[in-house]
Amino acid sequence: MFQNRMEGLALALPAAVFAAIVFLVPVGILLSEGFRAEGSWTLASYAGFFESELNRTVFWRTLKLGAIVTAVSAVIGYATAYSIVTLPPTARGRMIGLVVMPLMISPVARTYAWIVILGRTGFVNETIVWLGLSDTPIRFLFTETAVFIGLLQLFLPLMILSLISALENMPKDAVPAARVLGANWLQVFVKVILPLTKEGLVIGGTLVFTGSLTAYITPAILGGSKVLMLETLLYQRVTVANDFASASIIAMILMVMSFSANLLLKRLATARNKR
Amino acid sequence: MFKKLLASGVALAALSGAAQAADKKLVISVYGFAQDAFKEIVYDPFEAQCGCELVVETGNSVERLAKLEARKDDPEIDMAVMSTHDALSAARKGITQSIDVSRLSNYDKLYDIAKDPVGDNMGVGYTFYATSIAYRADEVTIESWADLFQDKLKGRVAFPNVSTNQGPPALYMVGKAIGDDAADLKAAIAEVAKNKDDIVTFYERSSQVAQLMQQEEILAAPIGRFAWGAYSKMGFDMAWATPKEGQTGGMNVMILTKGAKNEDLAYEFMDFWLSTEIQTKLAEALVDSPANSEVKVSDEIAENLTYGAETVESLQLLDPAVILDNRETWLSEWNAQIGQ
Numbered sequence: 004m005f006q007n008r009m010e011g012l013a014l015a016l017p018a019a020v021f022a023a024i025v026f027l028v029p030v031g032i033l034l035s036e037g038f039r040a041e042g043s044w045t046l047a048s049y050a051g052f053f054e055s056e057l058n059r060t061v062f063w064r065t066l067k068l069g070a071i072v073t074a075v076s077a078v079i080g081y082a083t084a085y086s087i088v089t090l091p092p093t094a095r096g097r098m099i100g101l102v103v104m105p106l107m108i109s110p111v112a113r114t115y116a117w118i119v120i121l122g123r124t125g126f127v128n129e130t131i132v133w134l135g136l137s138d139t140p141i142r143f144l145f146t147e148t149a150v151f152i153g154l155l156q157l158f159l160p161l162m163i164l165s166l167i168s169a170l171e172n173m174p175k176d177a178v179p180a181a182r183v184l185g186a187n188w189l190q191v192f193v194k195v196i197l198p199l200t201k202e203g204l205v206i207g208g209t210l211v212f213t214g215s216l217t218a219y220i221t222p223a224i225l226g227g228s229k230v231l232m233l234e235t236l237l238y239q240r241v242t243v244a245n246d247f248a249s250a251s252i253i254a255m256i257l258m259v260m261s262f263s264a265n266l267l268l269k270r271l272a273t274a275r276n277k278r
Numbered sequence: 279m280f281k282k283l284l285a286s287g288v289a290l291a292a293l294s295g296a297a298q299a300a301d302k303k304l305v306i307s308v309y310g311f312a313q314d315a316f317k318e319i320v321y322d323p324f325e326a327q328c329g330c331e332l333v334v335e336t337g338n339s340v341e342r343l344a345k346l347e348a349r350k351d352d353p354e355i356d357m358a359v360m361s362t363h364d365a366l367s368a369a370r371k372g373i374t375q376s377i378d379v380s381r382l383s384n385y386d387k388l389y390d391i392a393k394d395p396v397g398d399n400m401g402v403g404y405t406f407y408a409t410s411i412a413y414r415a416d417e418v419t420i421e422s423w424a425d426l427f428q429d430k431l432k433g434r435v436a437f438p439n440v441s442t443n444q445g446p447p448a449l450y451m452v453g454k455a456i457g458d459d460a461a462d463l464k465a466a467i468a469e470v471a472k473n474k475d476d477i478v479t480f481y482e483r484s485s486q487v488a489q490l491m492q493q494e495e496i497l498a499a500p501i502g503r504f505a506w507g508a509y510s511k512m513g514f515d516m517a518w519a520t521p522k523e524g525q526t527g528g529m530n531v532m533i534l535t536k537g538a539k540n541e542d543l544a545y546e547f548m549d550f551w552l553s554t555e556i557q558t559k560l561a562e563a564l565v566d567s568p569a570n571s572e573v574k575v576s577d578e579i580a581e582n583l584t585y586g587a588e589t590v591e592s593l594q595l596l597d598p599a600v601i602l603d604n605r606e607t608w609l610s611e612w613n614a615q616i617g618q
Contacts, residue, residue: 057617122493142433144495145479227479227486228439231617243441244609245340 037252052252058236065233066260068147069215072154076162076211077204084166085196102163110157114224117153118144121225149225150232157221158214162207169203170196201272208268213261233257302330304543307346307358309530310336312565319559324550330543339364346373346535356538357547361443363601365401365531370602374400375536381545384552384570389590392529392569396598401531404551405566408584408593409447410525412491412509413498415517420498422521423448423455427469432476436487436499439480440467440612447526447596448500449608454523454594461600463608471615480616491516502528503584507564510582524594527584530566561585 038044052058087098105113120126121143128140143149173196181195197204222232231239237253240246308316313336325332335342339360346355350373360368368374376399379385385393385402392403413420418430426435438444449466450459458465470477478496481487484505490496492512501509509516532548534541550556557570567584568575575585584590 055613057613118489119493123495124493142478228441228482228617229474229479239441242338242340245344 033251034255061231061236069212072215073212076159080162080166083163088170102160110220114221145227145229150222153221153225154215158211161210165203165207169200173199205268205272209265212264304540305333305355307335307342307355315563315565353535356540357544362395362529362598365396365533366598369400374533382549387570387572389571401533403529403531403569406529408503408525408527411519412501416515417497420519423451427473434497436481436496437477439482443528451526467611507582527593
């Protein structure tokens with residue numbers, strides 16, 4: 004398209020300079036703070052971060068909740084996405100509209116709604132008591148369960164949408180063919196649907212996992228200081244202790260976790276391919 | 279031609295006049311809270327009085343303190359308001375200077391505890407608040423800070439996080455109630471830790487507690503009196519505890535930055551804010567409880583404030599030096615026992 008590479012590069016230069024100045028440089032400065040102590044480069048602050056039991060608990064909790072939310076949204080996502088793509092076009096459009104709708108509502112409003120729904124006098128507890136499953140209301144708020152429910156509701160649509168587009172690109176005859184050849188539903192899913200839609204799963208999984216790690220509002224409102232996650236811990240370090248060094252360490256850990264998750268999911272997808 | 283010259287001359291004069299007015303500028307740093315009311319009651323009338331421009335910066339205390347420290351050698355902010363322990367921290371860092379109280383005509387009207395709460399006149403108190411327990415009188419009775427952990431409140435009580443301004447004073451009173459009020463707050467933190475599964479949440483914002491109370495999620499919580507207005511309007515039988523160990527609280531002070539470029543204006547502004555007229559208006563708008571002892575308000579207004587000599591004297595405030603010197607220890611003790 005261009006006479007030589009230089010022209011192309013020259014056209015990309017303004018955007019690259021802009022991105023470098025407003026994004027890469029500040030992020031670099033912020034993150035480098037975690038590797039510096041008394042003027043020299045070191046990993047000591049990272050070691051120090053993981054020495055604290057609270058920090059370790061928060062790290063594992065964040066990883067655990069992120070993984071569970073991703074796994075559960077994948078299971079629900081496949082079922083929902085498969086049932087949507089098999090619908091006739093008009094109904095499919097409507098269903099996709101319903102899936103997208105929560106994304107148009109602010110996460111703050113959605114999270115506050117959960118406070119009302121999960122509270123002692125909320126819908127969930129009133130149903131539980133009415134059904135006689137428990138004599139007294141169950142405490143959901145400020146527990147990991149509440150954070151899990153909030154995050155799942157927040158990010159499930161992203162998984163469903165990724166899987167819908169993956170399933171739509173799957174050859175229409177693949178599933179009937181496998182069934183005719185005697186595969187049961189489990190085999191169809193594992194040997195046909197999963198390999199053909201793994202790209203969608205990787206994209207959806209990365210979005211949901213990264214989203215769960217970096218969500219702030221939901222863990223802050225539904226978990227509070229009793230269920231600290233890395234993101235809420237980061238906020239606490241900055242606003243309470245003005246401790247930017249710890250904050251930059253947490254930011255770096257979050258970035259590493261997101262990139263690793265993406266690489267891991269991609270690796271899983273290609274490994275299956277080779278078999 | 280002449281007309282044009284004249285017109286441009288007039289325009290020039292007008293411009294330089296405007297420039298002079300803008301030269302007279304006071305920069306203050308305040309809490310982000312109730313800024314509409316402050317603008318109406320304090321800022322606009324002061325601008326009219328001094329014929330100067332008032333620049334207001336807002337933010338949470340950590341941010342504002344960090345900013346003051348960063349600009350220590352060339353301060354852009356002349357005057358700021360903050361908690362007593364933040365003021366002491368600023369004083370120790372050499373950000374602030376001693377206030378010449380003889381230049382404040384309203385100084386003698388202040389309650390004694392507001393006169394020099396930080397030491398060396400490094401801050402003058404302009405408001406304070408009581409911290410006690412707000413509770414549902416139809417469900418429980420609270421006569422001591424230890425009553426927060428009674429059986430009826432298991433799973434129905436919130437407690438302030440140690441990182442909030444309410445946290446340490448509330449812990450201090452719990453310590454008193456269990457008979458150990460050492461400054462390290464170890465016994466109190468251990469007592470809270472023992473009950474942590476029965477505490478719904480360790481709140482970080484007072485608005486959060488109001489919501490939990492409204493939703494009947496909790497029946498009691500230690501709160502600052504400044505938030506009480508919302509509780510009395512909830513339609514429940516809400517009460518403000520007067521525990522036998524007493525009430526605690528906090529105070530906010532005005533500070534003057536070292537090397538302030540507009541010192542005279544800063545003094546004029548502080549004196550204006552401390553005047554009986556302005557303190558009365560702020561009290562009537564339920565913005566800040568008055569530190570000026572000459573302020574008189576109706577019973578209805580007083581109900582929502584920390585008001586009157588008797589109340590003021592009964593407050594068991596934590597010494598700012600104690601807060602500052604122990605804060606890190608409290609935080610690590612809290613994180614080790616409660617944070618996880």
